[in-house]
Amino acid sequence: MVSSQSPYEFKVRHVILLFLALSVPFSLLNFSAYLKGNMPSISQALYSTVFILLWFGCAFFLSNKNVGIKAASWFWGGGALLLIPGYFGIFNLPVLFIFAGSLYGLRYFIGLPSDMNFALIGILIAYGVTLMGWLLGKLKGSPQ
Numbered sequence: 001m002v003s004s005q006s007p008y009e010f011k012v013r014h015v016i017l018l019f020l021a022l023s024v025p026f027s028l029l030n031f032s033a034y035l036k037g038n039m040p041s042i043s044q045a046l047y048s049t050v051f052i053l054l055w056f057g058c059a060f061f062l063s064n065k066n067v068g069i070k071a072a073s074w075f076w077g078g079g080a081l082l083l084i085p086g087y088f089g090i091f092n093l094p095v096l097f098i099f100a101g102s103l104y105g106l107r108y109f110i111g112l113p114s115d116m117n118f119a120l121i122g123i124l125i126a127y128g129v130t131l132m133g134w135l136l137g138k139l140k141g142s143p144q
Helices: 012-036 042-061 066-086 092-108 116-141
Strands: none
Touching (some): 012 042, 012 066, 012 092, 042 092, 042 116, 066 092, 066 116
């Protein structure tokens, strides 16, 4: 049986795993300030800025494949939904670590306390940047 799929074709679950692999190292870099609720250092703000720029780049380069925006929507939308039980103390630390830890350095620029609201705002910022990268990639790739 011959498969019609290209060996380089991405599936949504592969891209989500890529996004998880991208998020965890940046969460680890921000973890010391994030765990204690301290203000992030300038280096942690830089790490989060690089993380956001990487998301922009991923969205830009995956814009010609609909799987990129689908995976980002599942990733960030799922993260936002998983934060809801966090208001009641359920799944708090793992969800915050994966979805908000890598964005914690943005708190350096945004004067919000380290709470669930900041986590949701961080997710909205990351998803907004992802949408911008995807749209710019679509515009660049569209015929003139």
